[in-house]
Amino acid sequence: MRPWWRDAVLYQVYPRSLADADGDGVGDIAGITSRLDHVAALGADGVWLSPFYPSPWADGGYDVADFRDVDPMLGTLADFETMVAAAHERGLRVMIDIVPNHTSQAHPWFQAALASPDAPERDLYVFRRGRGPDGSEPPTNWRSTFGGPAWTRVADGAWYLHVFAPEQPDLNWDHPRVREEFRDILRFWSDRGVDGFRIDVAYALVKDLDPLRDLVLVTGGRFEDIAANPDHPFLDRPEVHEVYRDWNRVLSAYDPPRATVAEVWLPGERRVRYTRPDELDQAFNFEFLLAPWDADAYRQVIASSLAEAAQVGTVPTWVVGNHDVVRKPSLLGLPEGTDPRAWLLADGRDPEPDTELGGARARALALLELSLPGSAYVYQGEELGLPEVADLPAEALEDPRWRGSGHTDKGRDGCRVPLPWTREGSSFGFGSNGSWLPQPSWWGEFSVEAQEADPGSTLHLYREALRLRRSFAADEVLVWDDALNRGPVVAFRRGEVLVVVNTGPDPVRLPRGEVLLASGELDGMVLPGDTAAWLRVT
Structure with missing residues (x-):
């Protein structure tokens, strides 16, 4: 039986928003349960929930104090079980975040570890002596x-490791108690219907x-860290791969096996090692997310991603x-070479x-992604x-990047602003009493209510794209169209569907065929710049 996740579209939910x-x-x-009809009407196959566990919320819930419950601010375990049942009634799968690298400072293990240097829980984390005669310097330069x-x-003078915020102490995965704990966590949620x-x-x-x-320190992200x-x-x-071979055995015991997708910020040839048949099912392809608005870049990422995935089946x-990056309608409307962090600092x-340009490119990119x-x-x-809310006031920011960077990185709150459901009203239909991040006054223009009434809206574009996608998604073959796939144009066929994306400014003539969907208005069979189209051709 073909696994459901191989052609699925998952709708990522940031629970607080x-x-x-x-x-x-x-x-x-x-609130999520109340909006599942929206997800089902969109045509998605399931939802993926970012963390909802009990947490001090030092890092958007990724500092987990209890991996087997729901934060009281978000509801109860019974609410979660109701949500899963409601999703399954609508034919939606449910995927949840698991955060195995670290816990919250508030986790009982870490509280016990702080209480005494002799506590057995201290071995569940990474504690070391500091450098220097009095141990007052960090153990490494990390x-x-x-x-x-x-x-x-x-x-007591010891130092603990936290690759992320100080509120997120790293676990010691060499300890068998940590490994058994996460086996049990996987079973806990799988037994409650998580897919x-x-x-x-x-x-x-x-x-x-x-x-x-010590590390050779470089400017940039983790790719550069690993290269150096x-x-x-x-x-x-x-050694991390044995963890996932172990998890594979746990999750394969369920019928159907529970699916896995990894956050792995690595180049493709290293990323796919995590998706070998006895490890995880998938890994996020961040090379596609980070690719510039450029046909050559998209061709390269698509070809390499397909080839690398095929190597491991x-x-x-x-x-x-996602919840960590600037929203595409804003990013794609900025001049080439703009530093998004500097742009956010300038509000x-x-x-x-x-x-207008960023919105057009984002719509075209959606048709590329979904094809x-x-x-x-x-x-x-x-x-x-939705564009990025770039002008959030400093006093509203919650992302630990803001304080950890000394106020030189505004962080990720601008893509986490609560959704607008109605044109007007308190928090534009998000709730009855405001929202935890301020919404801009123009937010209602992008609301579900406003777009329902506009057949040319982005909402209707997504719905139609997901409806059409079902007719060819199970066919995993992509064939490049030699006549069109050149210069600023990306073109390929999925069965009888021809996908054409024009990343350049100049119009391109399309071949004869039935236009199934376009991200912008066509002039007959002419595709404008920064526009994509799906055609049925024979």
């Missing part, structure tokens, strides 16, 4: 992803700390956005994005063409 059922200004599980050192000193798991920072679990060693440090002590360690994932005013073989993940609000 989808819908607020109890009127406290924060989205919740009951940096936190959110800025500052990756080590924090506790009252799959998205694995946070999947390539950073296992550390090689003997001996402790081939024997990296905590990223993409070969899986299919690629395609994403254009989105320098440079001023071309909103490719494999599975696709749609972040909530993409179906509305």
